[in-house]
Amino acid sequence: MDMPKSPAVMLKEELKKRSYELLDIYRFKDKDLIRLRNVLTGKVYLVASEKHVTDITGPNDLNEFIDKLLSKIKE
Numbered sequence: 001m002d003m004p005k006s007p008a009v010m011l012k013e014e015l016k017k018r019s020y021e022l023l024d025i026y027r028f029k030d031k032d033l034i035r036l037r038n039v040l041t042g043k044v045y046l047v048a049s050e051k052h053v054t055d056i057t058g059p060n061d062l063n064e065f066i067d068k069l070l071s072k073i074k075e
Helices: 007-017 060-072
Strands: 020-029 030-037 044-048
Touching: 007 030, 020 044
Parallel strands: none
Antiparallel strands: 020 030, 030 044
């Protein structure tokens, strides 16, 4: 029987599909700071999320979260 995946694990797997590696999640009272690495360029980014990773409720919410996160990255 498979264990349900945590939001952080789901985020890591989905980012991998988009050529990003999840390095760290720093939790603050009102947001998370997420450190990502673009696997194609090697560049590392520190991006503030509008909500906590642990508040992700499902696949649609996860995709929306990632879209907002990646839209803040300036390549």
